[in-house]
Amino acid sequence: GQQLNQSPQSMFIQEGEDVSMNCTSSSIFNTWLWYKQDPGEGPVLLIALYKAGELTSNGRLTAQFGITRKDSFLNISASIPSDVGIYFCAGQYFGNEKLTFGTGTRLTIIP
Amino acid sequence: EPEVTQTPSHQVTQMGQEVILRCVPISNHLYFYWYRQILGQKVEFLVSFYNNEISEKSEIFDDQFSVERPDGSNFTLKIRSTKLEDSAMYFCASSEHLGGTGANVLTFGAGSRLTVL
Numbered sequence: 093g094q095q096l097n098q099s100p101q102s103m104f105i106q107e108g109e110d111v112s113m114n115c116t117s118s119s120i121f122n123t124w125l126w127y128k129q130d131p132g133e134g135p136v137l138l139i140a141l142y143k144a145g146e147l148t149s150n151g152r153l154t155a156q157f158g159i160t161r162k163d164s165f166l167n168i169s170a171s172i173p174s175d176v177g178i179y180f181c182a183g184q185y186f187g188n189e190k191l192t193f194g195t196g197t198r199l200t201i202i203p
Numbered sequence: 204e205p206e207v208t209q210t211p212s213h214q215v216t217q218m219g220q221e222v223i224l225r226c227v228p229i230s231n232h233l234y235f236y237w238y239r240q241i242l243g244q245k246v247e248f249l250v251s252f253y254n255n256e257i258s259e260k261s262e263i264f265d266d267q268f269s270v271e272r273p274d275g276s277n278f279t280l281k282i283r284s285t286k287l288e289d290s291a292m293y294f295c296a297s298s299e300h301l302g303g304t305g306a307n308v309l310t311f312g313a314g315s316r317l318t319v320l
Contacts, residue, residue, distance in 0.1 A: 125309075
């Protein structure tokens with residue numbers, strides 16, 4: 093099956109720093125999604141990307157759909173304590189319902 | 204904001220027992236899903252359901268698992284005879300459209316934690 097690898101696996105940063113994480117796939121997707129998961133909660137959608145090359149922002153978050161359709165990155169600017177959590181990328185095909193999730197990036201903010 | 208609700212939030216069961224996890228998807232959504240997340244691992248697709256039938260299932264979703272939409276609002280996942288390795292967080296999700304159309308967004312519930320002893 094498809095593999096989505098995220099890097100880094102974990103990040104320890106100070107409040108106010110910018111964050112960058114990415115996701116690479118062994119096969120192409122038509123839609124890339126970024127979700128955040130807080131402890132004990134379900135994934136919450138942050139950004140959806142529908143076109144190769146697309147760059148989309150949601151507040152301090154910016155994500156891009158790679159031109160090859162096999163990768164995506166997520167940037168968070170000026171991190172704040174509530175950014176702590178696990179970030180998952182997910183890929184989706186046209187006409188297919190299921191999401192394939194990445195391995196996750198755990199973000200920790202050091203006081 | 205509309206949300207997907209799941210019950211119970213946590214269930215502890217003995218190996219071999221049957222478990223039913225319940226979900227109430229968002230009311231105007233047509234596609235329903237179950238995903239699983241073993242502790243510390245990624246979220247894995249189990250099954251999708253549309254028009255009262257399974258539309259796709261993963262290799263994890265074997266004969267021990269079944270899904271049902273018993274009425275107009277609930278969507279259930281049944282595990283017939285639980286195994287230790289079924290211990291995980293189970294997430295229900297729903298969406299309005301098919302994937303990749305630009306309008307499809309899966310909304311996830313908060314999950315049901317299943318612990319099999």
